[in-house]
Each structure stands twice: as C-alpha cells, then as structure tokens.
Amino acid sequence: MAGTWVFVEQRDGNIRKVTYEMLSKAKSFGDEVSAVVIGKNVEGLAPEFAKYGADKVYVVEGDVFANYNTGAYVVQLAAMIKEYSPNAVLFAHTFNGRDLGSRLAQKLEVGLATDAIDAEISAGKGVFTRAIYAGKALSKVEVATSPVMATIRAGVFELAEAAGAGAVVKPAVAATDADVYQTVKDFIVTVSSRPELTEAEVVVSGGRGCKGPEGIKVVEQLADLLGAALGGSRASIDSGWLGHELQVGQTGKVVNPNLYVACGISGAIQHLAGMSSSKFIAAINTDTEAPIFNVADFGVVGDLFKVVPLLCDELKK
Amino acid sequence: MNIVVAMKQIPDLQQIRIRNRQPLFDDVPLTLGTIDKNALEAAVVLKEADESIKVTVLSAGNEEVEDTIKEALAAGADEAFLILDDALEGADSAAIAAVLAAAIKQMDGVDLILFGEGSGDNYSGQVGSRVAELLNLPQVGYVSSMEIKGGQAVVTRTLEDCDEVMEIALPGIISVMAGLNEPRIPSVTQILKAGKKPKEVLELDEVDVDIKKLAFTETISNLAPESNRKKIVVKSVDELLQGLRSENLIGR
Numbered sequence: 001m002a003g004t005w006v007f008v009e010q011r012d013g014n015i016r017k018v019t020y021e022m023l024s025k026a027k028s029f030g031d032e033v034s035a036v037v038i039g040k041n042v043e044g045l046a047p048e049f050a051k052y053g054a055d056k057v058y059v060v061e062g063d064v065f066a067n068y069n070t071g072a073y074v075v076q077l078a079a080m081i082k083e084y085s086p087n088a089v090l091f092a093h094t095f096n097g098r099d100l101g102s103r104l105a106q107k108l109e110v111g112l113a114t115d116a117i118d119a120e121i122s123a124g125k126g127v128f129t130r131a132i133y134a135g136k137a138l139s140k141v142e143v144a145t146s147p148v149m150a151t152i153r154a155g156v157f158e159l160a161e162a163a164g165a166g167a168v169v170k171p172a173v174a175a176t177d178a179d180v181y182q183t184v185k186d187f188i189v190t191v192s193s194r195p196e197l198t199e200a201e202v203v204v205s206g207g208r209g210c211k212g213p214e215g216i217k218v219v220e221q222l223a224d225l226l227g228a229a230l231g232g233s234r235a236s237i238d239s240g241w242l243g244h245e246l247q248v249g250q251t252g253k254v255v256n257p258n259l260y261v262a263c264g265i266s267g268a269i270q271h272l273a274g275m276s277s278s279k280f281i282a283a284i285n286t287d288t289e290a291p292i293f294n295v296a297d298f299g300v301v302g303d304l305f306k307v308v309p310l311l312c313d314e315l316k317k
Numbered sequence: 318m319n320i321v322v323a324m325k326q327i328p329d330l331q332q333i334r335i336r337n338r339q340p341l342f343d344d345v346p347l348t349l350g351t352i353d354k355n356a357l358e359a360a361v362v363l364k365e366a367d368e369s370i371k372v373t374v375l376s377a378g379n380e381e382v383e384d385t386i387k388e389a390l391a392a393g394a395d396e397a398f399l400i401l402d403d404a405l406e407g408a409d410s411a412a413i414a415a416v417l418a419a420a421i422k423q424m425d426g427v428d429l430i431l432f433g434e435g436s437g438d439n440y441s442g443q444v445g446s447r448v449a450e451l452l453n454l455p456q457v458g459y460v461s462s463m464e465i466k467g468g469q470a471v472v473t474r475t476l477e478d479c480d481e482v483m484e485i486a487l488p489g490i491i492s493v494m495a496g497l498n499e500p501r502i503p504s505v506t507q508i509l510k511a512g513k514k515p516k517e518v519l520e521l522d523e524v525d526v527d528i529k530k531l532a533f534t535e536t537i538s539n540l541a542p543e544s545n546r547k548k549i550v551v552k553s554v555d556e557l558l559q560g561l562r563s564e565n566l567i568g569r
Contacts, residue, residue: 144533270351
C-alpha cells in the first residue's frame with residue numbers, strides 16, 4: 001500500500017494552507033506521505049510539499065486540468081488510485097475538495113468522511129471525528145472501505161515542517177476533454193485586503209446587533225486592528241450589510257481561527273456550527289441569555305457600539 | 318420540464334437536547350432539511366414562470382416521511398415520490414444515493430435534479446454527487462444562483478475566495494446553497510391542499526438496492542462535545558484585553 005495521499009488544493013499555483021496541515025497530520029500516521037497536485041504548470045510547486053514531509057509528489061499536468069472541473073479530476077484520480085493503491089486519500093474540506101471527494105468516492109464505490117476535525121489512520125483503517133446536528137454532537141466514524149477517504153476541515157491540524165524527499169512521480173494522464181461536463185464561463189475573484197475567512201488566524205464577525213452598515217463599519221475597524229478576516233452571521237448577510245461570501249455558519253464558511261470575536265451575534269445553531277471549533281471565542285452581546293455566551297471563553301455583556309470602539313482605542317495604544 | 322427535488326427528513330435541530338453527552342430525540346419534531354427547502358423553492362420559482370414545469374419531491378427514509386413530506390407539497394411541489402423503510406433511517410450516504418438514483422430511473426424524462434448542499438443533521442454533503450455519478454449525469458455543487466435556459470443551466474458557485482460561473486447541460490444535478498433564495502412559508506389553504514396531492518410510495522425492495530452492502534462507513538459514537546470553554550463574563554474592555562493578552566491571542 002502506497003501510504004497516505006494528500007490532494008493539493010490550489011488555484012493558479014496558489015496553494016491553500018490546509019494542504020500543508022494535511023501533510024503534517026499525514027506524517028504522524030508513520031506511513032509514506034504523498035502530495036498529489038493536478039493542474040496546469042504545477043510541477044514547480046513540488047518542492048513546497050517536500051518541506052512538510054512529502055516523500056513523493058504526484059504531478060499531473062494538462063490543459064484539461066487548467067480549471068478545477070469535477071469530471072476530469074475524478075477520472076484522473078480514479079485511474080491513479082487504481083494504479084498506485086494508496087491506503088488513504090485526504091482532501092481539503094473546501095467547496096471543491098468535497099465536490100471532488102464525494103463524486104470520486106462514488107466512482108470508487110467507497111465511503112467518505114466529510115469535514116473531519118480529527119483523523120486516525122493505521123493499518124488500512126480510518127477513524128474520523130466530525131460534527132453532526134449542527135455541532136451539538138461529534139460523531140466518530142470509521143471508513144471501512146479502501147482507500148480510506150476523508151475531507152479535512154482547515155485549521156484543525158498543526159503545521160509541522162519536516163524534510164521529505166519530495167520525489168516527483170508523473171502518472172499517465174487519464175482524463176480527456178470528453179470527461180469535462182462543466183464549462184467555466186467566468187471567475188469573479190473576491191477582492192479584499194483582509195485575510196480569507198477559512199484560513200485566517202483571527203476572525204471578527206458582526207451580526208444582527210450591528211443594526212446596519214454603520215455597525216458593520218465599527219466591527220470592520222476591530223477586524224483591521226487585529227489583522228483579522230471579517231465575517232457575519234446570517235442576519236447581516238440577509239440584510240445585505242455584508243456579501244454572501246462572508247457568511248460564517250454551517251451553510252457558508254466554517255472557520256477555525258485561534259481567536260473568533262462575535263459582535264452582536266446571538267448564536268443561532270447554524271452559526272455556532274460554523275465557528276464553535278475556534279480555539280478561543282470572545283463574544284460581545286447585549287443579551288446575557290444569548291446562546292453565544294455558552295460557547296464563549298470571554299463574554300462582554302454590552303452594546304457593541306460602545307464596547308468595540310473602546311476596544312479599538314485600547315488596541316491603538 | 319420535470320424537476321425532481323431530493324429532500325431529507327431531519328429532526329428539528331434546535332430542539333435536540335443533550336443529557337449525559339447523549340443527544341435526545343424524544344418529542345423532537347421532524348422537518349425537512351433547511352437547505353433542501355432552498356432547493357425546493359428554486360424549483361417552485363421556475364415553475365411559477367413556466368406552468369409546464371412539474372416539480373416532484375423525492376425522499377427516502379422511515380415511514381414518518383409520508384407525513385413530513387406534506388411540508389414540501391404545501392410549499393409548491395406537485396407530487397411526492399417516496400421510498401419508505403425504517404432501515405433507511407440513518408443509512409450511509411452511499412445507500413441513500415443508490416436508493417434515490419434507482420427511484421429517479423423509474424421516473425419519466427427528468428430534466429433537472431436539485432439537492433441542498435448538505436442535510437441539516439448529518440451534513441455530509443455527498444448524496445447529490447453520488448447520485449450524479451450513479452446516473453452518469455453532469456453535476457455542479459455549491460450553487461448560489463442559477464438560470465435555466467435552452468437545455469442548459471448557468472450557475473454561480475460561491476467558493477472560498479471567488480464566485481465561479483459555470484454551465485452544464487441538462488439533464489443534470491445541481492446542489493444549492495442556502496443563500497440562493499428565501500423559502501416561502503405555505504399558507505393554511507396550501508397546507509390543507511397538500512394532503513390531496515399525489516404521492517407514489519415504494520418499499521425498499523421495489524427499487525432493488527441492497528443497502529446492507531452499501532454500509533461504507535460505520536458510526537462508532539455520537540456524543541456531545543465536552544465543553545472546555547472558560548465562559549468568563551468580563552466586566553470591562555480592560556479585563557477582556559487582559560484575558561486575550563494572557564492567552565497570547567493579541568499583541569501586548
């Protein structure tokens with residue numbers, strides 16, 4: 001068995017951090033670790049994976065892989081898995097990672113644990129921990145088929161640099177244009193000076209308590225002073241105060257920063273599901289009974305319009 | 318055009334209580350997945366613009382689904398197609414996908430199949446993709462807006478750092494995100510009429526799927542997480558800053 005494979009999540013050569021987190025974790029299983037990178041002009045990325053312990057780097061290049069598309073990527077990975085028989089294949093729990101993992105799992109007729117926040121893989125067995133009932137319970141799931149497959153939440157595994165050989169392997173290209181059934185018409189890249197939510201060390205979010213764009217501005221100030229990503233609960237997205245790409249919650253972005261600051265967010269269950277695995281949670285809310293205080297390490301009962309500016313003033317000192 | 322909307326019966330998550338770390342389901346009402354309701358709403362909106370569209374809600378689950386599904390019929394689905402068996406409760410994503418795919422094969426001329434991107438309870442988010450693979454259909458996931466025209470679907474996928482506009486040919490499968498629309502709340506008249514809408518109810522052996530062979534994953538335990546949150550209510554901003562600094566969460 002050819003160890004654990006980590007599928008590299010990248011676009012135009014920009015590698016998502018969760019890729020390295022998965023490599024670091026895979027290293028702890030004690031088996032061979034390989035990165036699998038598929039795209040156009042991606043061979044140059046190979047040394048990056050060696051830094052996090054990749055013994056091998058499978059590189060697949062071709063025009064058919066230029067944009068992520070489910071069809072070609074599934075056909076390619078299925079062929080490679082058949083040829084090299086990895087013990088386990090890990091994907092990032094990103095939108096594309098779970099899209100790919102799910103369809104590939106069906107093609108291979110195997111199980112898949114999605115959004116895993118813990119993973120143990122040994123002797124062809126994989127046990128994963130994942131949240132269910134919007135985070136009210138954690139489910140331990142064994143994937144009983146081979147290869148063991150899972151998608152991994154960003155930010156749950158520590159980065160650990162480790163020198164790997166990073167030997168480049170170039171599997172045959174199995175996918176053709178005929179496998180592509182999605183035509184990409186346009187990319188609209190979200191331009192923001194702030195970090196991206198799922199990769200940020202600090203996230204500051206605003207909810208219904210912001211009462212409008214003015215309140216969001218108050219919260220934005222705090223985000224910028226902390227170098228944080230900005231997010232929001234469903235209330236501030238639906239009211240149009242923030243773009244839909246900034247929604248933190250079960251539907252939307254699941255975040256896992258070192259520090260999550262919830263401003264004027266009461267803590268509806270769907271929101272909690274998207275942030276309750278954050279390492280530290282601070283909450284500012286006027287309502288002492290707000291459910292957000294049940295998951296918070298530090299709570300301030302107060303009006304965000306008063307508390308947040310004070311906090312900003314102190315941080316500027 | 319025939320649209321199928323796959324929906325899952327789930328417990329009302331707000332009302333699940335925890336005792337000794339065990340989730341309790343006694344007296345917890347059953348409903349349909351929140352994002353599945355967005356998928357249904359999308360189908361009903363299309364139907365309102367084109368009367369020739371038929372919307373069928375498809376669900377596999379225990380016997381109680383027959384009652385729960387009325388919610389979808391009240392919200393605008395024309396008919397229901399149900400595969401009911403208590404063995405389907407809590408079945409693996411692969412098993413449910415096989416049952417749904419087998420059911421879709423029994424329907425005539427399906428053009429579009431809609432899913433919510435994940436069920437409210439298990440949120441595994443695999444079933445739409447698995448059904449697409451089983452039926453060998455084009456599929457696109459995480460759709461935040463969509464337009465159907467001339468046998469094509471043009472959709473926007475909202476990813477971590479970009480929106481991606483994609484086109485797939487129909488018949489095909491689309492799984493949608495909650496931001497797509499605001500599901501309607503049915504009127505009393507619609508709720509009363511829902512009971513009279515046609516339902517086709519099949520038993521598991523009528524779709525010829527052996528779900529025991531599709532138990533690809535096994536649940537070892539479901540337990541509420543042990544909270545190690547500090548839950549410190551601080552009196553002032555100074556105290557909050559002190560707390561954050563002592564945890565090295567912000568600069569000194």
